[in-house]
Amino acid sequence: MQDTQATAMQRQTIMRTGMQAARLGMLLTAAVLAMPAQAQDAQDPIVGQKLFRQRCASCHWIVDKPGRLTKSGPPLAGLFGRVAGTYPGFSEYSSGLVEWGKTWTPAALDTYIADPKTIAANTSMRIGYAGVRNSQDRAHIIAYLKLAASDPKAD
Numbered sequence: 001m002q003d004t005q006a007t008a009m010q011r012q013t014i015m016r017t018g019m020q021a022a023r024l025g026m027l028l029t030a031a032v033l034a035m036p037a038q039a040q041d042a043q044d045p046i047v048g049q050k051l052f053r054q055r056c057a058s059c060h061w062i063v064d065k066p067g068r069l070t071k072s073g074p075p076l077a078g079l080f081g082r083v084a085g086t087y088p089g090f091s092e093y094s095s096g097l098v099e100w101g102k103t104w105t106p107a108a109l110d111t112y113i114a115d116p117k118t119i120a121a122n123t124s125m126r127i128g129y130a131g132v133r134n135s136q137d138r139a140h141i142i143a144y145l146k147l148a149a150s151d152p153k154a155d
């Protein structure tokens, strides 16, 4: 009789401990989800290439090769370190982007693709309704462009 009681109590203790562990697990998951994404954004150029193809490549070549039809946006070769709105031979820039006139850095690109209008109110670039809202997606795209924009063999 006593033995059975002890076993029941032990079982209860084990169950309580298990529930506490599960609850802690849930709290930790919630804490990770609540963390600001930028603090831990991974930068994976392979994922970035996939995202670039989905979200940017309809309007941008990286490299402008002879015989190619021009896309609606400028090629992105040599982007970082180049002044905005100055790709040689591209004549469709908005006045706003040209007036903004700053040198492209990864941080500036992050701002631009998050919401192109924050850089030039009349920009002719449209990425969906707004920009790439997910900072993790932007970090991957920028990681890809850091490699691709300086690679003469990129597409």
Ligand code: HEC
Pocket: 052, 055, 056, 057, 058, 059, 060, 072, 073, 074, 076, 079, 083, 084, 085, 086, 087, 092, 093, 094, 095, 096, 097, 098, 109, 113, 120, 122, 123, 124, 125, 126, 127, 128, 132, 141
């Ligand atoms: C629907 C077409 C379209 C899509 C999609 C698009 N762009 Fe653009 N992009 C443009 C156009 C048009 C311009 C010229 C904007 C202007 O002059 O205001 C531009 C300009 C740019 C510039 C400035 C280049 C320079 O020479 O100063 C960068 C950088 C850029 N886009 C990156 C991206 C990235 C990265 C993506 C994907 C996340 C993207 N674009 C998606 C059309 C597009």
